[in-house]
Amino acid sequence: MTEQQVRELIDAATRTPGEIDAAIDRIGPATVAAVLLDELGSRADIDELTDYPTIVVEFALSHRGETASHTITTDKGRTTCAPGRPDAPDAVVSQELADLLRGVFGTRGARTNPTRSIAWHHLGEPRAIVGPPHVFTTVRRLLRGSEPVSHDLSELSIRFGSDKWGLHYYTPHYEKYFTPLADLALNILEIGVGGYSHPEWGGGSLRMWKRFFHRSMVYGVDTFDKQAHQRQRIGILQGDQSDVDFLEQALGRTGPLDIVIDDGSHLNSDVLTSFRCLFPHLRPGGLYVVEDVQTSYWPGFGGSSENLDDPATSVGFTKALVDGLNHEEFEPAEARTPTATDRQIGSLHFHHNLVVIEKARNEEGALPVWIPRRPIDRR
Ligand SMILES: C[S@@+](CC[C@H](N)C(=O)[O-])C[C@H]1O[C@@H](n2cnc3c(N)ncnc32)[C@H](O)[C@@H]1O
CATH class of the missing domain: 3.40.50.150 (Vaccinia Virus protein VP39)
Known part of the structure; x- marks a missing residue:
């Protein structure tokens, strides 16, 4: 993706639903998804999780009724992102692409992710809830990049x-x-x-x-x-x-x-x-x-x-x-x-x-001429 496309998406994120859809059409849903998932990956600080095993998360992102899957894989503190559906994801995040765009690049008040759902795999297995909650932690970190967060x-x-x-x-x-x-x-x-x-x-x-x-x-x-x-x-x-x-x-x-x-x-x-x-x-x-x-x-x-x-x-x-x-x-x-x-x-x-x-424009105008330029003698 080009710098110009990223700028266009940032700009589109605060516009009307129709304008957001038109921007996604222009840039292409696959490129838009790649830009947004790159942001989620970079905001997740996965490099802090070097002792984590490989976690595979599918993002099923929909635009105008069509859904395309992308995969984020985190492994020993590294994150990779690729188009396509993984064979055995640990979790599947489904969301409208326009909604994710608003979440990632919208202003804080507009970030609500109302179309998101998450399917956790292995939820029936102890692996999901006992021991280090690798999948929960990783997915939550990935998604926090589309939530309103203030930084110190x-x-x-x-x-x-x-x-x-x-x-x-x-x-x-x-x-x-x-x-x-x-x-x-x-x-x-x-x-x-x-x-x-x-x-x-x-x-x-x-x-x-x-x-x-x-x-x-x-x-x-x-x-x-x-x-x-x-x-x-x-x-x-x-x-x-x-x-x-x-x-x-x-x-x-x-x-x-x-x-x-x-x-x-x-x-x-x-x-x-x-x-x-x-x-x-x-x-x-x-x-x-x-x-x-x-x-x-x-x-x-x-x-x-x-x-x-x-x-x-x-x-x-x-x-x-x-x-x-x-x-x-x-x-x-x-x-x-x-x-x-x-x-x-x-x-x-x-x-x-x-x-x-x-x-800033520094031409407020001087104080009016009738204001004396020397102290008034009050004696
Ligand atoms: C103090 S470091 C910058 C630290 C960085 N801004 C930060 O906050 O992490 C100064 C940098 O300025 C670069 N630098 C030195 N002279 C420069 C010049 N004339 N033009 C541009 N960069 C210069 C150096 O190569 C060095 O990487």
Whole structure:
């Protein structure tokens, strides 16, 4: 399936039943089933069940009166998914495909799975209910990906091996900003996949975002080859964050962005280059986050602990945006000619080593001229 098909399905999931059916017709029920079962597999955390025996689950999914079967097999922490009916499934999940689509990619309130039924095989045998309940646990984990689940970002950070909690303590801040957005279909870009030259290391935060933002596309940029982290809804782009041509090209794939997280080289000049290139492509209401701004004070990264307002450092630059935020209040007005960025700063939030910049139209208008610009003499 293509990235475009996944986007189309995410979009369709919140539409009318007729529009959902039309999207399934366009994309094809087999492809739709493959996309949805891939999501269920990835949200089930089967890698935690390495001591489990092989469990085979049939998904009988119906669309316009026709039913097609697909098989999810879990074995020692690994999950595979294939079209076709298994010979001896441990359980059979039957459901309307449109209903499963709404469950997997719908907003939380719309996820009800009213057409689902489950046939448990071996229910008459002790194997089903005594000893470790392998089949129950596996099937329930597979189905929880289509239920309304809220996530604690710090927990997800630990689970996926992101350093955003533990080494840094960013996830509580992220939770505050991102929770209201968790149900939206967004384009998220993180600079820095992690793991540096090791092709398989890193990627923890991309997987964390994918789980938290269950309807969003997540893109990771890195100078090294990180294709091993490509997943459904995770796209990998190889290039340098200081290369504006590369970033422009990357935008061709991602489309307008809703969230950018800069966790790349942390060189001050790179941080500013990426911001200047990407911020104009952030949607209104979007958030641009710069992590690890301690390098603003480190000469080795082009920072300075002496010239604290140096506009070539990340903190010096973002501090100056505070004046841009208030560009309409200068006295006299000509004292500041607002830049394009000034006009689009909605808010600025400074945390330890972390800056969050909200993009919004910043043209509320200055306070009325009749409000005195000096204190009233009350004597
Ligand atoms: C701190 S790690 C990123 C960690 C990751 N964001 C996470 O939360 O799990 C920094 C990554 O940025 C990459 N990187 C370094 N310089 C870069 C640059 N100029 N452009 C893009 N990526 C860069 C490195 O290869 C490394 O994998």
